[in-house]
Amino acid sequence: xxxxxxxxxxxxxxxxxxxxxxxxxxxxxxxxxxxxxxxxxxxxxxxxxxxxxxxxxxxxxxxxxxxxxxxxxxxxxxxxxxxxxxxxxxxxxxxxxxxxxxxxxxxxxxxxxxxxxxxxxxxxxxxxxxxxxxxxxxxxxxxxxxxxxxxxxxxxxxxxxxxxxxxxxxxxxxxxxxxxxxxxxxxxxxxxxxxxxxxxxxxxxxxxxxxxxxxxxxxxxxxxxxxxxxxxxxxxxxxxxxxxxxxxxxxxxxxxxxxxxxxxxxxxxxxxxxxxxxxxxxxxxxxxxxxxxxxxxxxxxxxxxxxxxxxxx
Amino acid sequence: xxxxxxxxxxxxxxxxxxxxxxxxxxxxxxxxxxxxxxxxxxxxxxxxxxxxxxxxxxxxxxxxxxxxxxxxxxxxxxxxxxxxxxxxxxxxxxxxxxxxxxxxxxxxxxxxxxxxxxxxxxxxxxxxxxxxxxxxxxxxxxxxxxxxxxxxxxxxxxxxxxxxxxxxxx
Numbered sequence: 001x002x003x004x005x006x007x008x009x010x011x012x013x014x015x016x017x018x019x020x021x022x023x024x025x026x027x028x029x030x031x032x033x034x035x036x037x038x039x040x041x042x043x044x045x046x047x048x049x050x051x052x053x054x055x056x057x058x059x060x061x062x063x064x065x066x067x068x069x070x071x072x073x074x075x076x077x078x079x080x081x082x083x084x085x086x087x088x089x090x091x092x093x094x095x096x097x098x099x100x101x102x103x104x105x106x107x108x109x110x111x112x113x114x115x116x117x118x119x120x121x122x123x124x125x126x127x128x129x130x131x132x133x134x135x136x137x138x139x140x141x142x143x144x145x146x147x148x149x150x151x152x153x154x155x156x157x158x159x160x161x162x163x164x165x166x167x168x169x170x171x172x173x174x175x176x177x178x179x180x181x182x183x184x185x186x187x188x189x190x191x192x193x194x195x196x197x198x199x200x201x202x203x204x205x206x207x208x209x210x211x212x213x214x215x216x217x218x219x220x221x222x223x224x225x226x227x228x229x230x231x232x233x234x235x236x237x238x239x240x241x242x243x244x245x246x247x248x249x250x251x252x253x254x255x256x257x258x259x260x261x262x263x264x265x266x267x268x269x270x271x272x273x274x275x276x277x278x279x280x281x282x283x284x285x286x287x288x289x290x291x292x293x294x295x296x297x298x299x300x301x302x303x304x305x306x307x308x309x310x311x312x313x
Numbered sequence: 314x315x316x317x318x319x320x321x322x323x324x325x326x327x328x329x330x331x332x333x334x335x336x337x338x339x340x341x342x343x344x345x346x347x348x349x350x351x352x353x354x355x356x357x358x359x360x361x362x363x364x365x366x367x368x369x370x371x372x373x374x375x376x377x378x379x380x381x382x383x384x385x386x387x388x389x390x391x392x393x394x395x396x397x398x399x400x401x402x403x404x405x406x407x408x409x410x411x412x413x414x415x416x417x418x419x420x421x422x423x424x425x426x427x428x429x430x431x432x433x434x435x436x437x438x439x440x441x442x443x444x445x446x447x448x449x450x451x452x453x454x455x456x457x458x459x460x461x462x463x464x465x466x467x468x469x470x471x472x473x474x475x476x477x478x479x480x481x482x483x
Binding site for chain 2: 048062206218
Protein backbone atom coordinates (compact mmCIF):
# COMPACT_ATOMS: atom_id res chain seq x y z
CA UNK A 1 0.00 0.00 0.00
CA UNK A 2 2.60 2.45 1.18
CA UNK A 3 4.98 1.83 -1.67
CA UNK A 4 2.29 2.32 -4.37
CA UNK A 5 1.18 5.53 -2.76
CA UNK A 6 4.76 6.73 -2.73
CA UNK A 7 5.22 5.81 -6.39
CA UNK A 8 2.16 7.83 -7.33
CA UNK A 9 3.27 10.73 -5.17
CA UNK A 10 6.75 10.95 -6.72
CA UNK A 11 6.37 9.80 -10.28
CA UNK A 12 9.09 9.47 -12.85
CA UNK A 13 8.85 13.15 -13.91
CA UNK A 14 9.84 14.31 -10.44
CA UNK A 15 6.60 16.28 -9.89
CA UNK A 16 4.99 16.51 -6.48
CA UNK A 17 1.73 14.62 -6.57
CA UNK A 18 -0.01 12.92 -9.48
CA UNK A 19 -0.91 14.75 -12.69
CA UNK A 20 -4.52 15.66 -12.20
CA UNK A 21 -7.11 15.86 -14.89
CA UNK A 22 -7.87 19.57 -14.63
CA UNK A 23 -11.30 20.79 -15.66
CA UNK A 24 -12.13 24.44 -14.90
CA UNK A 25 -15.73 25.44 -14.23
CA UNK A 26 -16.11 27.55 -17.36
CA UNK A 27 -14.60 26.75 -20.75
CA UNK A 28 -12.48 29.89 -20.96
CA UNK A 29 -9.19 31.16 -19.65
CA UNK A 30 -9.00 32.89 -16.29
CA UNK A 31 -7.95 36.21 -17.82
CA UNK A 32 -10.88 36.20 -20.19
CA UNK A 33 -13.28 35.21 -17.41
CA UNK A 34 -12.08 38.11 -15.26
CA UNK A 35 -12.34 40.49 -18.21
CA UNK A 36 -15.91 39.42 -18.91
CA UNK A 37 -16.85 39.74 -15.23
CA UNK A 38 -15.36 43.23 -15.28
CA UNK A 39 -17.24 44.04 -18.48
CA UNK A 40 -20.52 42.93 -16.95
CA UNK A 41 -19.98 45.45 -14.14
CA UNK A 42 -19.14 48.00 -16.81
CA UNK A 43 -22.40 47.24 -18.61
CA UNK A 44 -24.26 48.16 -15.43
CA UNK A 45 -22.11 51.23 -14.86
CA UNK A 46 -22.69 52.73 -18.29
CA UNK A 47 -26.29 51.58 -18.48
CA UNK A 48 -26.92 53.48 -15.25
CA UNK A 49 -25.27 56.59 -16.67
CA UNK A 50 -27.06 56.35 -20.02
CA UNK A 51 -30.35 55.44 -18.32
CA UNK A 52 -30.16 58.46 -16.03
CA UNK A 53 -29.33 60.64 -19.00
CA UNK A 54 -32.36 59.43 -20.92
CA UNK A 55 -34.62 59.81 -17.88
CA UNK A 56 -33.26 63.29 -17.11
CA UNK A 57 -33.51 64.36 -20.72
CA UNK A 58 -37.09 63.28 -21.30
CA UNK A 59 -38.19 64.43 -17.84
CA UNK A 60 -36.83 67.94 -18.36
CA UNK A 61 -39.18 70.80 -19.18
CA UNK A 62 -36.70 72.13 -21.74
CA UNK A 63 -33.72 70.39 -23.27
CA UNK A 64 -31.39 72.30 -25.58
CA UNK A 65 -31.11 71.22 -29.19
CA UNK A 66 -27.61 70.02 -30.20
CA UNK A 67 -26.86 73.24 -32.10
CA UNK A 68 -27.97 75.35 -29.11
CA UNK A 69 -25.04 73.94 -27.16
CA UNK A 70 -22.64 74.18 -30.12
CA UNK A 71 -22.40 70.45 -30.77
CA UNK A 72 -21.20 69.54 -34.23
CA UNK A 73 -22.87 66.40 -35.58
CA UNK A 74 -20.29 65.78 -38.35
CA UNK A 75 -17.49 65.83 -35.77
CA UNK A 76 -19.38 63.31 -33.66
CA UNK A 77 -19.94 61.09 -36.68
CA UNK A 78 -16.23 61.35 -37.52
CA UNK A 79 -15.32 60.22 -34.02
CA UNK A 80 -17.70 57.29 -34.34
CA UNK A 81 -15.95 56.30 -37.54
CA UNK A 82 -12.53 56.58 -35.86
CA UNK A 83 -13.59 54.27 -33.01
CA UNK A 84 -15.09 51.71 -35.38
CA UNK A 85 -11.84 51.68 -37.36
CA UNK A 86 -9.85 51.19 -34.16
CA UNK A 87 -12.07 48.24 -33.22
CA UNK A 88 -11.28 46.63 -36.56
CA UNK A 89 -7.54 47.19 -36.15
CA UNK A 90 -7.59 45.48 -32.73
CA UNK A 91 -9.28 42.46 -34.29
CA UNK A 92 -6.73 42.44 -37.10
CA UNK A 93 -3.89 42.65 -34.53
CA UNK A 94 -5.34 39.63 -32.74
CA UNK A 95 -5.63 37.64 -35.96
CA UNK A 96 -2.06 38.56 -36.94
CA UNK A 97 -0.73 37.52 -33.52
CA UNK A 98 -2.55 34.18 -33.76
CA UNK A 99 -1.02 33.59 -37.18
CA UNK A 100 2.40 34.46 -35.67
CA UNK A 101 2.86 37.54 -37.85
CA UNK A 102 4.53 39.50 -35.08
CA UNK A 103 5.45 42.71 -36.84
CA UNK A 104 2.03 42.92 -38.52
CA UNK A 105 0.34 42.49 -35.14
CA UNK A 106 2.49 45.24 -33.72
CA UNK A 107 1.67 47.53 -36.64
CA UNK A 108 -2.09 47.04 -36.20
CA UNK A 109 -1.70 47.66 -32.47
CA UNK A 110 0.13 50.90 -33.21
CA UNK A 111 -2.60 51.98 -35.62
CA UNK A 112 -5.15 51.31 -32.87
CA UNK A 113 -3.15 53.46 -30.48
CA UNK A 114 -3.00 56.30 -33.02
CA UNK A 115 -6.74 56.08 -33.76
CA UNK A 116 -7.57 56.12 -30.04
CA UNK A 117 -5.38 59.19 -29.59
CA UNK A 118 -7.09 60.83 -32.57
CA UNK A 119 -10.46 60.22 -30.91
CA UNK A 120 -9.21 61.86 -27.72
CA UNK A 121 -7.78 64.79 -29.68
CA UNK A 122 -11.11 65.44 -31.41
CA UNK A 123 -12.84 65.15 -28.04
CA UNK A 124 -10.44 67.69 -26.53
CA UNK A 125 -11.17 70.07 -29.41
CA UNK A 126 -14.89 69.67 -28.78
CA UNK A 127 -14.45 70.31 -25.06
CA UNK A 128 -12.47 73.48 -25.73
CA UNK A 129 -15.21 74.80 -28.04
CA UNK A 130 -17.72 74.24 -25.20
CA UNK A 131 -15.44 76.05 -22.76
CA UNK A 132 -15.12 78.94 -25.22
CA UNK A 133 -18.88 79.38 -25.09
CA UNK A 134 -18.90 79.38 -21.28
CA UNK A 135 -20.32 75.86 -21.04
CA UNK A 136 -18.63 74.16 -18.10
CA UNK A 137 -19.84 71.29 -15.97
CA UNK A 138 -19.59 73.27 -12.73
CA UNK A 139 -20.60 76.67 -11.42
CA UNK A 140 -17.59 78.94 -10.85
CA UNK A 141 -16.54 78.92 -14.50
CA UNK A 142 -19.85 78.13 -16.15
CA UNK A 143 -21.55 81.22 -17.57
CA UNK A 144 -24.83 79.63 -18.61
CA UNK A 145 -28.16 80.90 -17.28
CA UNK A 146 -31.39 79.01 -17.64
CA UNK A 147 -33.66 81.93 -18.54
CA UNK A 148 -33.39 85.63 -19.32
CA UNK A 149 -34.70 86.81 -15.94
CA UNK A 150 -33.65 89.45 -13.38
CA UNK A 151 -30.86 87.27 -12.03
CA UNK A 152 -29.42 87.03 -15.50
CA UNK A 153 -29.70 90.77 -15.98
CA UNK A 154 -27.85 91.47 -12.76
CA UNK A 155 -25.13 88.96 -13.71
CA UNK A 156 -24.59 90.78 -17.02
CA UNK A 157 -24.53 94.12 -15.17
CA UNK A 158 -21.99 92.77 -12.68
CA UNK A 159 -19.72 91.57 -15.46
CA UNK A 160 -20.00 94.87 -17.35
CA UNK A 161 -19.03 96.84 -14.23
CA UNK A 162 -15.90 94.75 -13.68
CA UNK A 163 -12.94 97.24 -13.73
CA UNK A 164 -10.95 95.20 -16.25
CA UNK A 165 -13.92 95.01 -18.62
CA UNK A 166 -14.66 98.72 -18.15
CA UNK A 167 -11.08 99.54 -19.15
CA UNK A 168 -11.31 97.32 -22.22
CA UNK A 169 -14.62 98.88 -23.26
CA UNK A 170 -13.14 102.38 -22.85
CA UNK A 171 -10.27 101.32 -25.09
CA UNK A 172 -12.75 99.98 -27.67
CA UNK A 173 -14.79 103.19 -27.62
CA UNK A 174 -11.65 105.27 -28.11
CA UNK A 175 -10.56 103.45 -31.27
CA UNK A 176 -11.29 105.31 -34.52
CA UNK A 177 -13.86 103.74 -36.85
CA UNK A 178 -11.32 103.15 -39.62
CA UNK A 179 -9.35 100.66 -37.47
CA UNK A 180 -12.35 98.46 -36.74
CA UNK A 181 -13.75 95.73 -38.94
CA UNK A 182 -17.43 95.68 -39.89
CA UNK A 183 -18.21 93.05 -37.28
CA UNK A 184 -16.43 95.05 -34.60
CA UNK A 185 -18.28 98.22 -35.58
CA UNK A 186 -21.70 96.58 -35.29
CA UNK A 187 -20.47 94.84 -32.15
CA UNK A 188 -19.53 98.15 -30.56
CA UNK A 189 -22.95 99.59 -31.35
CA UNK A 190 -24.67 96.49 -29.99
CA UNK A 191 -22.57 96.51 -26.84
CA UNK A 192 -23.68 100.09 -26.12
CA UNK A 193 -27.28 99.01 -26.67
CA UNK A 194 -26.86 96.08 -24.27
CA UNK A 195 -25.31 98.32 -21.60
CA UNK A 196 -28.20 100.75 -21.87
CA UNK A 197 -30.81 97.99 -21.71
CA UNK A 198 -29.24 96.27 -18.72
CA UNK A 199 -28.91 99.50 -16.74
CA UNK A 200 -32.32 100.89 -17.74
CA UNK A 201 -34.48 101.32 -14.60
CA UNK A 202 -37.66 100.87 -16.69
CA UNK A 203 -36.45 97.57 -18.05
CA UNK A 204 -39.04 95.23 -19.61
CA UNK A 205 -38.94 91.44 -19.44
CA UNK A 206 -38.46 91.22 -23.20
CA UNK A 207 -35.40 93.51 -23.04
CA UNK A 208 -33.43 90.81 -21.23
CA UNK A 209 -34.31 88.27 -23.91
CA UNK A 210 -32.94 90.73 -26.47
CA UNK A 211 -29.80 91.18 -24.33
CA UNK A 212 -29.33 87.41 -24.14
CA UNK A 213 -29.79 87.14 -27.91
CA UNK A 214 -27.23 89.90 -28.55
CA UNK A 215 -24.65 88.28 -26.26
CA UNK A 216 -24.96 84.67 -27.46
CA UNK A 217 -27.85 83.90 -29.82
CA UNK A 218 -29.29 80.39 -29.88
CA UNK A 219 -28.15 79.25 -33.32
CA UNK A 220 -30.89 78.06 -35.63
CA UNK A 221 -30.76 74.86 -37.72
CA UNK A 222 -27.48 75.09 -39.58
CA UNK A 223 -24.93 77.50 -38.12
CA UNK A 224 -26.40 81.00 -38.39
CA UNK A 225 -30.16 81.10 -38.57
CA UNK A 226 -30.42 84.86 -38.44
CA UNK A 227 -28.58 87.95 -39.65
CA UNK A 228 -25.65 88.56 -37.34
CA UNK A 229 -22.83 86.01 -37.29
CA UNK A 230 -22.39 85.11 -33.63
CA UNK A 231 -23.04 87.27 -30.60
CA UNK A 232 -20.99 89.80 -28.68
CA UNK A 233 -19.10 87.03 -26.88
CA UNK A 234 -17.85 85.81 -30.27
CA UNK A 235 -16.98 89.26 -31.61
CA UNK A 236 -15.08 90.31 -28.48
CA UNK A 237 -13.48 87.24 -26.89
CA UNK A 238 -12.46 89.13 -23.75
CA UNK A 239 -16.05 90.07 -22.92
CA UNK A 240 -17.11 86.64 -21.58
CA UNK A 241 -20.61 87.79 -20.61
CA UNK A 242 -23.12 85.41 -19.06
CA UNK A 243 -25.29 83.70 -21.70
CA UNK A 244 -28.70 82.02 -21.75
CA UNK A 245 -29.28 78.44 -22.87
CA UNK A 246 -32.58 77.07 -21.52
CA UNK A 247 -31.82 73.68 -19.98
CA UNK A 248 -28.13 74.21 -20.71
CA UNK A 249 -26.79 73.50 -17.24
CA UNK A 250 -28.34 70.06 -16.88
CA UNK A 251 -27.23 69.35 -20.43
CA UNK A 252 -23.65 70.33 -19.57
CA UNK A 253 -23.65 68.13 -16.44
CA UNK A 254 -24.82 65.05 -18.30
CA UNK A 255 -22.68 65.70 -21.38
CA UNK A 256 -19.44 66.12 -19.50
CA UNK A 257 -20.19 63.22 -17.15
CA UNK A 258 -21.00 60.78 -19.96
CA UNK A 259 -18.28 61.78 -22.38
CA UNK A 260 -15.81 62.29 -19.52
CA UNK A 261 -16.23 58.77 -18.18
CA UNK A 262 -16.02 57.45 -21.72
CA UNK A 263 -12.83 59.45 -22.32
CA UNK A 264 -11.31 58.03 -19.11
CA UNK A 265 -12.03 54.55 -20.46
CA UNK A 266 -10.37 55.48 -23.74
CA UNK A 267 -7.28 56.72 -21.87
CA UNK A 268 -7.08 53.47 -19.88
CA UNK A 269 -7.38 51.51 -23.14
CA UNK A 270 -4.55 53.53 -24.69
CA UNK A 271 -2.33 52.82 -21.66
CA UNK A 272 -3.07 49.11 -22.00
CA UNK A 273 -2.20 49.20 -25.72
CA UNK A 274 1.00 51.04 -24.88
CA UNK A 275 1.97 48.27 -22.47
CA UNK A 276 1.08 45.53 -24.97
CA UNK A 277 3.30 47.20 -27.57
CA UNK A 278 6.30 46.48 -25.31
CA UNK A 279 5.85 42.73 -25.85
CA UNK A 280 6.56 40.40 -28.77
CA UNK A 281 3.08 39.83 -30.19
CA UNK A 282 3.17 36.14 -31.08
CA UNK A 283 0.55 33.44 -30.46
CA UNK A 284 1.59 33.36 -26.77
CA UNK A 285 0.30 36.90 -26.35
CA UNK A 286 -2.95 36.30 -28.26
CA UNK A 287 -4.90 35.94 -25.01
CA UNK A 288 -3.59 39.27 -23.78
CA UNK A 289 -4.53 41.04 -27.02
CA UNK A 290 -7.93 39.38 -26.97
CA UNK A 291 -8.67 40.64 -23.44
CA UNK A 292 -7.50 44.16 -24.23
CA UNK A 293 -9.58 43.96 -27.42
CA UNK A 294 -12.69 42.91 -25.49
CA UNK A 295 -12.29 46.01 -23.32
CA UNK A 296 -11.71 48.23 -26.35
CA UNK A 297 -14.75 46.89 -28.19
CA UNK A 298 -16.80 47.65 -25.10
CA UNK A 299 -15.54 51.25 -25.14
CA UNK A 300 -16.56 51.40 -28.81
CA UNK A 301 -19.95 49.95 -27.88
CA UNK A 302 -20.59 52.69 -25.33
CA UNK A 303 -19.79 55.34 -27.92
CA UNK A 304 -22.17 53.70 -30.40
CA UNK A 305 -24.96 54.58 -27.96
CA UNK A 306 -23.52 57.88 -26.81
CA UNK A 307 -23.22 59.35 -30.30
CA UNK A 308 -26.91 59.31 -31.27
CA UNK A 309 -28.10 60.06 -27.72
CA UNK A 310 -25.92 63.15 -27.33
CA UNK A 311 -25.54 64.47 -30.87
CA UNK A 312 -28.68 63.52 -32.74
CA UNK A 313 -31.50 63.33 -30.17
CA UNK B 314 -23.62 19.16 -17.26
CA UNK B 315 -24.50 18.31 -20.79
CA UNK B 316 -22.92 21.47 -22.11
CA UNK B 317 -19.41 20.81 -20.82
CA UNK B 318 -19.39 17.37 -22.42
CA UNK B 319 -20.21 18.70 -25.85
CA UNK B 320 -17.65 21.45 -25.41
CA UNK B 321 -14.78 19.11 -24.64
CA UNK B 322 -15.65 16.84 -27.54
CA UNK B 323 -15.88 19.52 -30.23
CA UNK B 324 -13.14 22.10 -30.10
CA UNK B 325 -13.79 23.75 -33.40
CA UNK B 326 -17.36 24.92 -33.06
CA UNK B 327 -17.06 26.58 -29.65
CA UNK B 328 -13.72 28.32 -29.78
CA UNK B 329 -11.25 28.02 -26.92
CA UNK B 330 -12.31 25.21 -24.61
CA UNK B 331 -10.40 22.90 -22.29
CA UNK B 332 -9.50 19.32 -22.87
CA UNK B 333 -8.37 16.69 -20.37
CA UNK B 334 -5.04 17.31 -18.73
CA UNK B 335 -4.56 20.75 -20.25
CA UNK B 336 -5.12 24.21 -18.80
CA UNK B 337 -7.34 26.54 -20.73
CA UNK B 338 -4.39 28.91 -21.19
CA UNK B 339 -2.28 26.18 -22.75
CA UNK B 340 -4.95 25.45 -25.29
CA UNK B 341 -5.44 29.10 -26.09
CA UNK B 342 -1.72 29.75 -26.39
CA UNK B 343 -1.11 26.64 -28.51
CA UNK B 344 -0.43 27.51 -32.14
CA UNK B 345 -2.53 24.73 -33.67
CA UNK B 346 -5.68 25.53 -31.74
CA UNK B 347 -5.20 29.19 -32.44
CA UNK B 348 -5.21 28.46 -36.15
CA UNK B 349 -8.28 26.29 -35.80
CA UNK B 350 -10.32 28.92 -34.00
CA UNK B 351 -9.11 31.50 -36.48
CA UNK B 352 -10.64 29.50 -39.28
CA UNK B 353 -13.79 28.88 -37.29
CA UNK B 354 -14.24 32.64 -36.82
CA UNK B 355 -14.61 33.17 -40.52
CA UNK B 356 -11.42 35.15 -41.04
CA UNK B 357 -10.55 38.67 -42.04
CA UNK B 358 -13.11 38.95 -44.84
CA UNK B 359 -15.90 38.56 -42.33
CA UNK B 360 -14.43 41.30 -40.12
CA UNK B 361 -14.25 43.56 -43.15
CA UNK B 362 -17.87 42.85 -43.99
CA UNK B 363 -18.85 43.76 -40.42
CA UNK B 364 -16.75 46.92 -40.69
CA UNK B 365 -18.51 47.98 -43.89
CA UNK B 366 -21.88 47.27 -42.27
CA UNK B 367 -20.93 49.40 -39.24
CA UNK B 368 -19.86 52.30 -41.45
CA UNK B 369 -23.07 52.01 -43.45
CA UNK B 370 -25.17 52.01 -40.27
CA UNK B 371 -23.32 55.07 -38.93
CA UNK B 372 -24.14 56.87 -42.17
CA UNK B 373 -27.76 55.79 -41.74
CA UNK B 374 -28.05 57.29 -38.26
CA UNK B 375 -26.34 60.43 -39.55
CA UNK B 376 -29.05 60.57 -42.22
CA UNK B 377 -31.58 61.67 -39.59
CA UNK B 378 -29.50 64.83 -39.18
CA UNK B 379 -29.38 65.62 -42.89
CA UNK B 380 -32.08 67.41 -44.87
CA UNK B 381 -32.98 64.19 -46.71
CA UNK B 382 -34.66 62.78 -43.61
CA UNK B 383 -38.41 62.96 -44.34
CA UNK B 384 -39.68 62.96 -40.71
CA UNK B 385 -38.08 66.15 -39.45
CA UNK B 386 -41.27 67.30 -37.75
CA UNK B 387 -41.72 64.07 -35.82
CA UNK B 388 -38.52 63.56 -33.82
CA UNK B 389 -39.83 60.32 -32.27
CA UNK B 390 -39.49 58.56 -35.63
CA UNK B 391 -35.85 59.59 -35.81
CA UNK B 392 -35.20 58.50 -32.21
CA UNK B 393 -36.70 55.07 -32.75
CA UNK B 394 -34.75 54.70 -35.97
CA UNK B 395 -31.46 55.72 -34.37
CA UNK B 396 -31.94 53.38 -31.43
CA UNK B 397 -32.66 50.52 -33.81
CA UNK B 398 -29.51 51.37 -35.76
CA UNK B 399 -27.45 51.62 -32.55
CA UNK B 400 -28.72 48.29 -31.26
CA UNK B 401 -27.85 46.65 -34.57
CA UNK B 402 -24.36 48.15 -34.47
CA UNK B 403 -23.89 47.06 -30.86
CA UNK B 404 -25.01 43.55 -31.77
CA UNK B 405 -22.56 43.38 -34.67
CA UNK B 406 -19.67 44.51 -32.45
CA UNK B 407 -20.56 42.11 -29.64
CA UNK B 408 -21.21 39.08 -31.84
CA UNK B 409 -18.30 39.39 -34.26
CA UNK B 410 -15.59 41.61 -32.79
CA UNK B 411 -16.03 40.33 -29.24
CA UNK B 412 -16.42 36.76 -30.57
CA UNK B 413 -19.56 36.18 -28.53
CA UNK B 414 -21.14 34.38 -31.49
CA UNK B 415 -18.59 31.57 -31.06
CA UNK B 416 -18.54 31.39 -27.27
CA UNK B 417 -20.14 28.66 -25.18
CA UNK B 418 -23.24 29.20 -23.09
CA UNK B 419 -21.43 30.97 -20.25
CA UNK B 420 -21.99 34.17 -22.23
CA UNK B 421 -25.62 34.24 -21.16
CA UNK B 422 -24.70 33.84 -17.49
CA UNK B 423 -22.64 37.01 -17.58
CA UNK B 424 -24.57 39.22 -19.97
CA UNK B 425 -28.26 38.60 -19.22
CA UNK B 426 -28.20 39.41 -15.46
CA UNK B 427 -26.07 42.49 -16.14
CA UNK B 428 -28.44 43.67 -18.85
CA UNK B 429 -31.45 43.13 -16.57
CA UNK B 430 -29.81 45.05 -13.74
CA UNK B 431 -29.09 47.84 -16.17
CA UNK B 432 -32.73 48.05 -17.30
CA UNK B 433 -33.99 47.96 -13.69
CA UNK B 434 -31.60 50.76 -12.75
CA UNK B 435 -33.04 53.00 -15.45
CA UNK B 436 -36.65 52.11 -14.60
CA UNK B 437 -36.09 52.86 -10.91
CA UNK B 438 -35.09 56.40 -11.79
CA UNK B 439 -38.37 57.23 -13.54
CA UNK B 440 -40.62 58.04 -10.52
CA UNK B 441 -38.18 60.42 -8.82
CA UNK B 442 -36.19 61.85 -11.69
CA UNK B 443 -38.20 61.33 -14.85
CA UNK B 444 -41.41 62.72 -13.38
CA UNK B 445 -39.70 65.41 -11.32
CA UNK B 446 -41.28 68.28 -13.22
CA UNK B 447 -44.87 67.22 -12.65
CA UNK B 448 -44.95 68.76 -9.20
CA UNK B 449 -42.36 71.43 -8.48
CA UNK B 450 -42.19 74.02 -5.74
CA UNK B 451 -42.91 77.64 -6.55
CA UNK B 452 -39.29 78.46 -5.79
CA UNK B 453 -38.14 75.97 -8.38
CA UNK B 454 -40.72 76.96 -10.96
CA UNK B 455 -39.41 80.52 -10.69
CA UNK B 456 -35.89 79.57 -11.72
CA UNK B 457 -36.24 76.63 -14.06
CA UNK B 458 -36.21 77.03 -17.81
CA UNK B 459 -39.46 76.45 -19.65
CA UNK B 460 -40.57 76.22 -23.24
CA UNK B 461 -41.75 79.83 -23.05
CA UNK B 462 -38.14 80.97 -22.50
CA UNK B 463 -37.05 79.38 -25.76
CA UNK B 464 -39.96 81.11 -27.54
CA UNK B 465 -38.99 84.43 -25.95
CA UNK B 466 -35.40 84.07 -27.14
CA UNK B 467 -36.52 83.12 -30.64
CA UNK B 468 -38.82 86.15 -30.71
CA UNK B 469 -35.92 88.36 -29.61
CA UNK B 470 -33.78 86.88 -32.38
CA UNK B 471 -36.39 87.52 -35.08
CA UNK B 472 -37.05 91.04 -33.75
CA UNK B 473 -33.31 91.66 -33.93
CA UNK B 474 -32.92 90.47 -37.51
CA UNK B 475 -35.90 92.56 -38.70
CA UNK B 476 -34.34 95.50 -36.83
CA UNK B 477 -31.11 94.85 -38.70
CA UNK B 478 -32.90 94.87 -42.07
CA UNK B 479 -34.48 98.22 -41.16
CA UNK B 480 -31.07 99.70 -40.37
CA UNK B 481 -29.64 98.62 -43.70
CA UNK B 482 -32.47 100.34 -45.54
CA UNK B 483 -31.75 103.68 -43.84
